[in-house]
Amino acid sequence: xxxxxxxxxxxxxxxxxxxxxxxxxxxxxxxxxxxxxxxxxxxxxxxxxxxxxxxxxxxxxxxxxxxxxxxxxxxxxxxxxxxxxxxxxxxxxxxxxxxxxxxxxxxxxxxxxxxxxxxxxxxxxxxxxxxxxxxxxxxxxxxxxxxxxxxxxxxxxxxxxxxxxxxxxxxxxxxxxxxxxxxxxxxxxxxxxxxxxxxxxxxxxxxxxxxxxxxxxxxxxxxxxxxxxxxxxxxxxxxxxxxxxxxxxx
Numbered sequence: 001x002x003x004x005x006x007x008x009x010x011x012x013x014x015x016x017x018x019x020x021x022x023x024x025x026x027x028x029x030x031x032x033x034x035x036x037x038x039x040x041x042x043x044x045x046x047x048x049x050x051x052x053x054x055x056x057x058x059x060x061x062x063x064x065x066x067x068x069x070x071x072x073x074x075x076x077x078x079x080x081x082x083x084x085x086x087x088x089x090x091x092x093x094x095x096x097x098x099x100x101x102x103x104x105x106x107x108x109x110x111x112x113x114x115x116x117x118x119x120x121x122x123x124x125x126x127x128x129x130x131x132x133x134x135x136x137x138x139x140x141x142x143x144x145x146x147x148x149x150x151x152x153x154x155x156x157x158x159x160x161x162x163x164x165x166x167x168x169x170x171x172x173x174x175x176x177x178x179x180x181x182x183x184x185x186x187x188x189x190x191x192x193x194x195x196x197x198x199x200x201x202x203x204x205x206x207x208x209x210x211x212x213x214x215x216x217x218x219x220x221x222x223x224x225x226x227x228x229x230x231x232x233x234x235x236x237x238x239x240x241x242x243x244x245x246x247x248x249x250x
Contacts, residue, residue: 026199040083054079059206130180138173
């Protein structure tokens with residue numbers, strides 16, 4: 001109950017423009033939003049962009065949210081809309097390139113095909129290593145029955161063991177392989193994690209979007225300092241004090 005109350009307080013404060021409160025919301029839900037975006041875009045970098053855009057859009061529209069209890073479904077809907085828009089735009093650009101309307105120095109579809117081929121080859125190599133790591137008593141039945149398509153009865157007769165024994169070895173081999181494949185999948189999925197400081201970057205974007213909306217000449221201010229995502233403290237209006245002439249002449 002206390003956690004739910006705290007979340008409602010954060011949402012209410014964020015709706016009033018409190019970026020620190022919204023930062024806590026971003027940290028709590030960034031992985032859920034990223035997973036939603038990644039499921040649709042199937043592109044880690046695209047999913048990162050979608051995640052940031054979704055949070056910035058949510059921050060700007062948070063004051064229009066009718067109930068704090070509907071925040072999560074509302075955020076998921078925003079994410080889905082941005083992700084679907086990203087995918088449509090990518091498909092549109094790909095179609096134009098294939099039609100020859102857009103010219104580029106490389107063929108994007110061909111690059112994607114080559115990437116998929118390399119990934120498939122790397123996966124095959126990893127599976128080969130996993131199979132090779134099995135003991136002889138487990139590896140041979142796998143090779144016979146799954147790679148060469150020999151029936152369990154023929155394989156058992158060939159190995160001079162009972163068919164029940166062969167099935168047991170196949171079961172044990174598949175169990176070990178599943179464990180290895182799961183570890184491979186975990187390692188791969190970890191590569192798709194959001195980078196450290198992602199929440200801070202989102203908050204920078206929220207501040208910058210709000211500043212550009214309130215102030216004219218926001219773009220000029222961005223050119224003077226900051227990373228371009230709004231992390232420069234331009235809202236304070238502070239300017240760097242000029243150095244004394246003696247120091248300037250050094």
